[in-house]
Amino acid sequence: MSAAAIESAHNVPNADSSDGEVLLDIRDLFCERDDRILFQHLNFKLRAGEVLQVHGSNGSGKTTLLRIICGLNDSYQGAIYWQGTEVVEHLEDFYSALLYIGHRVGVSKVLTPVENLRWSCSLQRQRDDAAIYSALATVDLRGFEESQCFTLSAGQQQRVSLARLLLSDARLWILDEPFATLDASGVEQLEGLLSKHANSGGAVLVTTHHQLRVPKLQRLSLG
Amino acid sequence: MNPTPATSTSAAFLATLRRDFLIAYKRKHDVVNPFMFFVIVVSLFPVGISPDPVKLAEIAAGVIWIAVLLASMLSMDSLYRADFEDGSLEQLLLSPHPLYFMVLAKNISHWLVSGLPVVLISPILAYMLNLPAAAYFTLLLSLLIGTPILSLLGSIAVALTVGLGSRGLILAVITLPMSVPVLIFGTLAVQASVNTMSPAGYLALMLAMLAAAISLGPLASAAALRISVD
Numbered sequence: 001m002s003a004a005a006i007e008s009a010h011n012v013p014n015a016d017s018s019d020g021e022v023l024l025d026i027r028d029l030f031c032e033r034d035d036r037i038l039f040q041h042l043n044f045k046l047r048a049g050e051v052l053q054v055h056g057s058n059g060s061g062k063t064t065l066l067r068i069i070c071g072l073n074d075s076y077q078g079a080i081y082w083q084g085t086e087v088v089e090h091l092e093d094f095y096s097a098l099l100y101i102g103h104r105v106g107v108s109k110v111l112t113p114v115e116n117l118r119w120s121c122s123l124q125r126q127r128d129d130a131a132i133y134s135a136l137a138t139v140d141l142r143g144f145e146e147s148q149c150f151t152l153s154a155g156q157q158q159r160v161s162l163a164r165l166l167l168s169d170a171r172l173w174i175l176d177e178p179f180a181t182l183d184a185s186g187v188e189q190l191e192g193l194l195s196k197h198a199n200s201g202g203a204v205l206v207t208t209h210h211q212l213r214v215p216k217l218q219r220l221s222l223g
Numbered sequence: 224m225n226p227t228p229a230t231s232t233s234a235a236f237l238a239t240l241r242r243d244f245l246i247a248y249k250r251k252h253d254v255v256n257p258f259m260f261f262v263i264v265v266s267l268f269p270v271g272i273s274p275d276p277v278k279l280a281e282i283a284a285g286v287i288w289i290a291v292l293l294a295s296m297l298s299m300d301s302l303y304r305a306d307f308e309d310g311s312l313e314q315l316l317l318s319p320h321p322l323y324f325m326v327l328a329k330n331i332s333h334w335l336v337s338g339l340p341v342v343l344i345s346p347i348l349a350y351m352l353n354l355p356a357a358a359y360f361t362l363l364l365s366l367l368i369g370t371p372i373l374s375l376l377g378s379i380a381v382a383l384t385v386g387l388g389s390r391g392l393i394l395a396v397i398t399l400p401m402s403v404p405v406l407i408f409g410t411l412a413v414q415a416s417v418n419t420m421s422p423a424g425y426l427a428l429m430l431a432m433l434a435a436a437i438s439l440g441p442l443a444s445a446a447a448l449r450i451s452v453d
Contacts, residue, residue, distance in 0.1 A: 070317060072316065072452055073453050075453070093319075095318060096229060098317060100314075102310055102313055105309070105310055106310035106311050106313060106314040107309060107311075108242075108305065108306070108309055108311055110305075119239070119241075119242040121230075122230050122234055123320065124318065124319065125230065
C-alpha cells in the first residue's frame with residue numbers, strides 16, 4: 001500500500017451534524033510503520049451521541065489508530081484532545097472516561113466471569129455482585145458465572161467483555177473488532193448497546209467489517 | 224450514565240492483589256515449581272559434593288542463596304505473561320490509577336506466593352546442610368529482606384521481555400547483574416553470623432537496597448510494561 005492511498009478527514013461527514021459536544025478531537029495524526037505510512041493528516045471529531053465506525057482493509061492501521069488514541073502506542077505525531085484538553089496532559093481524566101476492548105479481550109482464562117468482572121470494575125467503577133450477575137445474565141451467560149473462562153468458547157469470552165460495557169459508565173467506548181466471534185443474537189445485542197450508549201450521551205469508536213445498524217453512524221475509512 | 228463512585232487507588236490496589244492471589248491459587252504449578260526446584264537443588268549438594276558435615280557447613284550459606292536466586296528467576300517468568308496474552312495487561316495500563324501501585328500489587332502478591340514459601344522452608348534445608356545454629360536467624364532475616372529485592376528486580380526484566388516471543392536466557396542476562404549484589408550481601412551476612420560476628424552492617428545495606436527497590440522497581444517495571452505493549 002502506498003502513501004498516496006491515504007484519505008483523510010474529508011470522508012467524515014460530521015461537519016454538519018454538529019449538535020453534540022465534541023468529546024474526542026484528533027488533529028493531524030500521522031503514523032508510520034516499517035517505512036509505510038499508515039495514515040497522515042488524519043483529522044476527525046467524535047461528538048457525544050455518535051458511533052464512528054473505522055473501516056479499511058486488513059493492515060490499513062485500524063487497530064493501530066485505536067491503540068494510539070488509547071495511549072497504548074506512542075509511535076505517532078499529532079495531537080489527541082479529550083473534551084478540549086490534550087490527552088497526554090490529563091491522562092487520568094481520559095482513562096476514567098475510557099473503556100477499551102481490544103483483540104485480546106482482557107478476560108483471564110483461569111478466573112471465572114464473575115471474578116474477571118469484579119477486577120475490571122474495581123479499576124474504574126465499583127459495582128456490587130448483584131450488578132455483575134445481572135450483567136452476565138443480560139449477555140446470556142447465566143449458568144456460566146462460576147465456570148473458569150478457559151472452559152468457555154471464544155464467543156462466550158467475548159460476551160464476558162461485553163458485560164463490561166453494561167457495568168461501566170465510561171463515556172467513550174473504543175472497541176476493536178467486537179463482533180468478530182459473536183453469534184447473530186450477540187451482534188444484535190451489541191448493536192443495541194451501542195445505540196443505547198450513543199443515545200445517553202456517550203460516544204463509540206469501533207472497528208468492524210460488519211454492517212452496523214445503528215442510528216447516527218459515522219464512517220472513517222483508512223487505507 | 225448513572226454515576227457510581229469512582230474507585231480509590233487503594234481499592235484498585237487491593238482488588239489487583241486479590242485477583243493475583245486467586246490466579247496463583249488456580250494455577251498452583253506456577254507456585255509449586257520454583258519451590259520444588261529450590262528444594263531439589265539444595266538437596267542435591269550433599270549427594271554431589273560430600274556428605275561431610277564440616278564441608279557442608281562451609282558452603283551452606285552460598286548454596287541456599289544461589290538456589291534462592293535461581294528459583295526466584297524461574298518463578299518470575301509467570302508474572303506478566305498470562306496477563307499480556309489475554310489482554311488484562313492492557314486493561315491495567317488503561318486504568319485511571321497510578322501504574323506504580325498496580326505493579327506493586329502484582330509484585331507483592333507474586334512474592335507472597337513464590338518468595339515467602341522458599342524463605343519459610345530454608346531453615347529445614349539449612350539444617351540438612353549443617354549450617355551452624357548461630358546463623359539460622361540471620362539466614363532467615365537475610366532471605367526475608369533479599370527475596371523481595373530479587374522479585375522487584377526480576378519484575379523489571381520480565382516487564383521488558385514480556386512482548387518477546389521466546390526469551391530463553393535473556394531474562395537471566397538482564398536480571399543476574401542486578402541481583403548479584405543481593406547474593407553477595409546475603410551470603411556475607413550469613414557467613415558473618417557463622418563466624419560469630421555481627422551481620423548488622425550487611426543486613427542494613429540489604430534493607431537500603433530493599434527501600435530503593437520498592438520505591439524505584441515498580442516505576443521501572445511500569446515504564447517497561449508501557450514499552451512492551453506498544
